[in-house]
Amino acid sequence: MLDYIFSLEFIFAVIRMGTPILFVGMAAVIGAKADILCIAYEGMMLFAALGGVIGSAYSQNLAVGAIVGLLAGLVIAAIFAYFVLYLDTKPLLTGLALNTLGTGGTVYVVYLLTGMKLDTSSLASLRFPTIHIPVIKDIPVIGSIISGHNLLSYVAFIMVIVVWYLVFKTRLGLRIRAVGEDPAAAASVGINVRRTKFIALLISGLIASMGGLFMSMGYMPYFTNNMTAGRGFIGIAAQNLGRGNPIITMIYTLIFGASMAIGNTAQSFRLPSQFASMMPYLITLIGLVVIGARNKKNERRLHESISRKSKV
Amino acid sequence: MGNEKVFDNVKIGDDILSMENITKIYGNGFVANKNVNFTVRKGEIHGLVGENGAGKTTLMKVLFGQEIPEEGRILLAGKEVNISSPLAALEYGIGMVHQHFMLVESLSVAENMVLGSEPVKGITFDYEEAVRRSTEVSKKFDLEVNPKAKIRDLSVGYKQRVEILKMLLHGAQILLLDEPTAVLTPQETKELFVQLKQLREKGFSIVFISHKLNEVKDICDRITVLRNGESVTTADVASVSEQDISRMMVGRDVLLNIEKEKANPGKTVLSVSNLSYKNKFGLYSFKDLSFDIRSGEILGVAGVEGNGQSELANVLAGLYEIEDGDIKVDGTSIKGMTVRQIREKGMAIIHEDRMTYGASATQSIAENIISDRFYKSEYKKKGFINWKDIVSKSKELIKDFSIKADGHDAEVRTLSGGNIQKVVAAREFTSSPKVLIACQPTRGIDVGAAELIRKKMIALRDKEDTATLLFSADLAELLNTSDEIIVMYGGKITAYFPDVSVINEEILGEYMLGLKTQSREEIGGVVHE
Ligand SMILES: Nc1ncnc2c1ncn2[C@@H]1O[C@H](COP(=O)(O)OP(=O)(O)OP(=O)(O)O)[C@@H](O)[C@H]1O
Ligand SMILES: [Mg+2]
Numbered sequence: 150m151l152d153y154i155f156s157l158e159f160i161f162a163v164i165r166m167g168t169p170i171l172f173v174g175m176a177a178v179i180g181a182k183a184d185i186l187c188i189a190y191e192g193m194m195l196f197a198a199l200g201g202v203i204g205s206a207y208s209q210n211l212a213v214g215a216i217v218g219l220l221a222g223l224v225i226a227a228i229f230a231y232f233v234l235y236l237d238t239k240p241l242l243t244g245l246a247l248n249t250l251g252t253g254g255t256v257y258v259v260y261l262l263t264g265m266k267l268d269t270s271s272l273a274s275l276r277f278p279t280i281h282i283p284v285i286k287d288i289p290v291i292g293s294i295i296s297g298h299n300l301l302s303y304v305a306f307i308m309v310i311v312v313w314y315l316v317f318k319t320r321l322g323l324r325i326r327a328v329g330e331d332p333a334a335a336a337s338v339g340i341n342v343r344r345t346k347f348i349a350l351l352i353s354g355l356i357a358s359m360g361g362l363f364m365s366m367g368y369m370p371y372f373t374n375n376m377t378a379g380r381g382f383i384g385i386a387a388q389n390l391g392r393g394n395p396i397i398t399m400i401y402t403l404i405f406g407a408s409m410a411i412g413n414t415a416q417s418f419r420l421p422s423q424f425a426s427m428m429p430y431l432i433t434l435i436g437l438v439v440i441g442a443r444n445k446k447n448e449r450r451l452h453e454s455i456s457r458k459s460k461v
Numbered sequence: 462m463g464n465e466k467v468f469d470n471v472k473i474g475d476d477i478l479s480m481e482n483i484t485k486i487y488g489n490g491f492v493a494n495k496n497v498n499f500t501v502r503k504g505e506i507h508g509l510v511g512e513n514g515a516g517k518t519t520l521m522k523v524l525f526g527q528e529i530p531e532e533g534r535i536l537l538a539g540k541e542v543n544i545s546s547p548l549a550a551l552e553y554g555i556g557m558v559h560q561h562f563m564l565v566e567s568l569s570v571a572e573n574m575v576l577g578s579e580p581v582k583g584i585t586f587d588y589e590e591a592v593r594r595s596t597e598v599s600k601k602f603d604l605e606v607n608p609k610a611k612i613r614d615l616s617v618g619y620k621q622r623v624e625i626l627k628m629l630l631h632g633a634q635i636l637l638l639d640e641p642t643a644v645l646t647p648q649e650t651k652e653l654f655v656q657l658k659q660l661r662e663k664g665f666s667i668v669f670i671s672h673k674l675n676e677v678k679d680i681c682d683r684i685t686v687l688r689n690g691e692s693v694t695t696a697d698v699a700s701v702s703e704q705d706i707s708r709m710m711v712g713r714d715v716l717l718n719i720e721k722e723k724a725n726p727g728k729t730v731l732s733v734s735n736l737s738y739k740n741k742f743g744l745y746s747f748k749d750l751s752f753d754i755r756s757g758e759i760l761g762v763a764g765v766e767g768n769g770q771s772e773l774a775n776v777l778a779g780l781y782e783i784e785d786g787d788i789k790v791d792g793t794s795i796k797g798m799t800v801r802q803i804r805e806k807g808m809a810i811i812h813e814d815r816m817t818y819g820a821s822a823t824q825s826i827a828e829n830i831i832s833d834r835f836y837k838s839e840y841k842k843k844g845f846i847n848w849k850d851i852v853s854k855s856k857e858l859i860k861d862f863s864i865k866a867d868g869h870d871a872e873v874r875t876l877s878g879g880n881i882q883k884v885v886a887a888r889e890f891t892s893s894p895k896v897l898i899a900c901q902p903t904r905g906i907d908v909g910a911a912e913l914i915r916k917k918m919i920a921l922r923d924k925e926d927t928a929t930l931l932f933s934a935d936l937a938e939l940l941n942t943s944d945e946i947i948v949m950y951g952g953k954i955t956a957y958f959p960d961v962s963v964i965n966e967e968i969l970g971e972y973m974l975g976l977k978t979q980s981r982e983e984i985g986g987v988v989h990e
Contacts, residue, residue: 320579320586327565327576334563337527338577338631339548 159410160294164302166413167406169194169368169377171305172360173384174391174402175312176353181393182316183349184329188244189229190357191381192251197222197361199255202372203262205275214275218362219355225251226354230347252375259372268373269365277301277367299367301359306399308356313395315352325349357381379430386433390440401436408432468554468634468664471538473504477666478524478555478635483533485519489875491867493519494530495690501635506657506667508677508698511687511710512907513879514865517670518560520687521637525557526550551577556633558624560640560878560905564612571595571608574627598630602663604656617766618649625656635666640878642671643905646765646934647970654680672879672907673935674703686710711909719912721919724944726755729990730928731777731896736786738772746772747952749786752987754896754928759918760987761931761943761961763969769952770932771813774900777930778810779803780818790896804833807895811885811902813932819885822874826866827855829873830888858887862917863910879906883914890917897921897929903938915942936966947987948972955979957987 173190180187200221205214225247232238256266263271277300286296316322324345327335332342360380365372383405391398408428415425471477478501485494493516501507509517522528524535526544534541537553544550550557564573571591580590595608604622612620621641628636638657642650657667657680671677677684678698686693686709693709707715732753740746747769754760764770775781777788779800788795790806798806812818820829831851834840840847855869862883866876873881882905889897899918903911915938921927922944933939939946940961948956948969956972956979958964971977 318586319584320581321584323568323572323576323579323586327568330567331563331565334565334573335576337547337557337559337563338627339546339551340577 157290157293162410163403163406164298165368166409167403168302168305169360169363169380170384170387170402170405171399172308172363173357173381174387174398175308175395176357177385177388178312178393178395178398179316179325179349179353181388182329183325183346185233185346185350186240187229187350187353188241188382188385189225189247190384191377192247193222193225193354193357194361194364194377194381195251195255196225197358198365198376199258199372201362202269202272202274202365205366206272211275211277214366215362219358222358222361223351223354226350230350234343234346256374266374269371272371274371275366276370299363301363301367304359309395309399321348383429383433386436390436405429405432468538471503473664474502476500477503477538479536480524481534481536483520483523483530485523485528485530489867493690497692499685499692501666501668503666504661504664505682506661506669506680508681508684509668509670509687510677510684510706513910514877515687516690517687518639518877521557521639521668524550524555524637551631551633554632554634555637556628556631557637558628558639558641560643562620562624564620564623566613568612569608570606570610570612570623573612573623574630578631594630598626602626602629603659617644618646618652621645621653637668639670640905642673642676648765672905674706674908677706678703688712707908710907715908715912718941719915719919722923724758724922726758727926728755729753730756730791732789734787736776736788738776738781738784740772745952750954752947752954753989754930755989756926756928757922758944759922759929759931759942761933761939761946762949763936763939763946763973764949765973766934768949770949774898774932777898778812809889809892809894810898811889811900813900815882815885820873820881823872825870825872826859826864826884827851827869829884830855830858833888833892858891862887863913879910882906883910886914890921893925894927897927899929900932901934903935918942936969950975954984954987957984959986
């Protein structure tokens with residue numbers, strides 16, 4: 150087992166497993182900065198995954214597939230944002246409803262199109278290409294780690310920088326942080342709080358949808374029933390552990406990716422597969438306990454700063 | 462902004478802004494402003510005064526585009542304008558400094574100042590330009606700030622300066638200041654006044670809301686009095702006295718100084734020994750405090766904000782844990798007790814942060830009033846809460862504390878600032894407290910209601926033998942209400958005055974600023990046993 154963990158194969162698998170979680174983690178960073186409790190990423194991913202498959206299968210064009218997929222995810226994000234921001238529904242319930250719609254709705258569409266309920270393997274959908282980076286791919290060790298991944302895996306890592314830049318360096322990012330932290334203050338200088346949060350959610354949804362695309366057009370060659378399997382939530386957990394910092398969030402998504410990779414191979418080392426598939430969730434739980442303990446310590450701090458703030 | 466021209470055409474001393482027949486009715490049918498007329502001249506500081514709930518904040522929100530009036534019109538330099546949002550208000554050159562700061566704590570001064578009209582390079586936020594602009598207004602108006610400092614690290618007075626500069630940077634020519642001094646220390650208030658006077662010199666117009674009439678007298682040129690949502694009078698400040706103003710506000714004479722009998726203290730009820738508390742940075746907020754209060758007396762605590770008073774009140778109330786030292790109520794230590802246990806020992810507190818620790822904004826007045834006692838048998842009937850009784854008691858208290866509201870079932874969030882404070886006071890004063898911790902009990906409260914609250918505190922002292930610890934930034938109130946006073950400076954007690962009648966604000970001021978400290982023996986007098 151240890152041999153495996155120190156193998157190049159393992160590092161390769163970590164990146165592969167980490168990619169969708171990394172997308173969701175980045176999506177969640179933006180959601181968190183805007184102070185919106187969005188758990189609808191599973192729903193967005195599933196619709197994006199299915200949309201991508203259908204779009205590419207019928208057009209036989211990868212770009213069309215990608216666009217259809219992203220739009221499908223975006224629709225879910227927009228529904229979530231509209232309900233929560235304009236109709237004042239509870240974010241948790243809205244997210245739950247959309248996730249349920251994601252699992253149920255996609256199966257229904259799959260059935261309509263293929264007559265099967267399990268997957269879309271009968272559709273000739275396309276996949277994102279694997280990239281072999283010239284020059285780098287020939288460097289020993291490093292070459293085989295860095296080169297040869299799915300296009301979307303590279304996009305995921307670039308997304309970390311994009312999100313970091315968006316949040317901390319752009320005007321939109323500044324406004325997102327302002328409305329997230331103190332909506333009244335933002336509104337008092339003429340910022341449209343709802344609109345800013347809406348935009349943040351759409352961007353967040355777009356990024357999460359890329360994770361969905363990866364699932365059905367990279368990780369797997371077709372869409373299967375509930376194929377995200379909780380990755381939308383693990384991404385949220387990574388964001389929480391990373392306290393909204395894109396870089397630290399990325400590190401946690403890779404840790405989760407690693408635990409999934411170990412889980413996947415654990416079976417060949419005679420560990421029960423149930424135990425193996427439990428691993429990422431177990432790590433999430435442990436992570437949350439650790440964070441919880443840390444928060445507890447900070448609670449008094451918080452208490453103090455609250456009582457110092459807003460002396461009405 | 463194109464409006465500078467509009468303002469330039471108005472001569473100093475001429476009307477720059479007038480609100481005519483403004484009527485504002487809130488969603489629940491409450492008429493907060495009735496046919497209000499209000500004019501501001503160029504280059505004046507105009508005081509807006511009135512009792513709690515008179516409609517001052519509402520009128521300013523109308524002007525700043527946060528509330529849309531049902532009737533009336535607003536003229537700017539003679540031309541009718543439609544102010545539909547804060548953005549529109551800012552474009553017309555009207556800026557508001559809200560009573561609770563509208564600053565994003567984790568952002569820097571510069572980021573806060575440009576928020577809403579941020580400089581950009583492409584899609585990138587141009588931080589350097591933001592810093593440059595902030596420095597520029599800061600220099601122009603001679604109000605010093607560090608553009609790169611984070612808001613959360615700043616003092617209250619500093620934040621206020623940032624707020625004012627922020628509005629100036631947005632091009633405001635008319636500044637609306639809603640109770641700007643309520644949270645300031647006397648020193649900070651003085652600084653603010655110097656700044657406001659400078660702005661007046663430069664031709665800016667300022668609307669100044671305050672319940673402290675001496676301040677209004679001090680800094681305003683004219684005042685407008687609101688009563689029950691109507692504008693009663695506008696007058697030159699020079700032609701009216703504080704007494705006159707309070708009479709116009711309340712409709713009767715108000716006692717600015719309360720008569721009270723000498724205290725008749727009994728035995729020690731609250732005793733604090735060697736109490737220390739470390740803040741989040743591991744520094745001592747206060748160290749080794751020892752004092753006690755006897756039944757039937759009021760011990761005042763003077764001190765510039767941030768010298769350990771807030772933390773002390775929080776430790777006494779059981780909100781922060783006792784780390785070092787001890788607090789005893791009636792001889793029993795309250796160490797490790799829950800807040801309810803501490804309250805059952807007879808402790809009551811008016812917290813300085815009434816929205817976080819004093820009241821629940823989305824619950825009714827009646828619910829807020831019983832929130833500390835609903836579980837007691839007298840409020841229950843066969844295991845259920847006895848609402849009939851509670852409602853009639855609440856109605857009594859609403860009358861008794863003259864709480865202005867739509868009835869006992871009005872949500873607290875719809876009350877004006879001062880009326881929320883009265884709800885908290887009504888609950889705490891009627892809990893038959895043995896010990897009352899009163900933190901800034903009259904902050905944001907009008908003169909009439911402040912008189913009422915001070916009288917109630919004295920009545921508790923005389924009728925129920927309550928031992929009161931009074932924290933107040935208002936020295937006149939401290940001297941007037943307390944029987945004894947201690948001064949806190951740098952987390953220590955630096956003075957103890959057993960007889961308030963022989964001291965004055967100047968003497969307290971010297972100890973508050975740390976210029977003087979009494980000897981150990983003198984300070985030790987505050988431990989009576
Ligand atoms: N959102 C709201 N809905 C209903 N009623 C409201 C609302 N906001 C304020 N009111 C009522 O309008 C009245 C005027 O409130 P306002 O805040 O303008 O008073 P104020 O003069 O500023 O008082 P204070 O000195 O206590 O701050 C109050 O009686 C309050 O209960
Ligand atoms: Mg007000």
